[in-house]
Amino acid sequence: MDTFPVVKRQDEAAHGDAxxxxxxxxxxxxxxxxxxxxxxxxxxxxxxPPGKGPRHPA
Incomplete structure (x- = not known):
């Protein structure tokens, strides 16, 4: 997960150091x-859940 530095920076900005x-x-x-x-x-x-929702009509 540390290979996604943008996600990490955004998470830390939004949730403190977490x-x-x-x-x-x-x-x-x-x-x-x-x-x-x-x-x-x-x-x-x-x-x-996966496979459900607006992109997956019944």
């Missing part, structure tokens, strides 16, 4: 790994 985008992405990876390791279901935190 690189929010990086933290969110790493959290999602952790959730996916936990689901894989336990055989559980990984539910998206995205709203709308």
């Amino acid at each position: 690189y929010r985008t990086k933290d969110l992405i790493l959290d999602v990876y952790d959730r996916m790994e936990e689901a894989r390791a336990t055989g559980g279901e990984c539910r998206t935190v995205l709203d709308p």
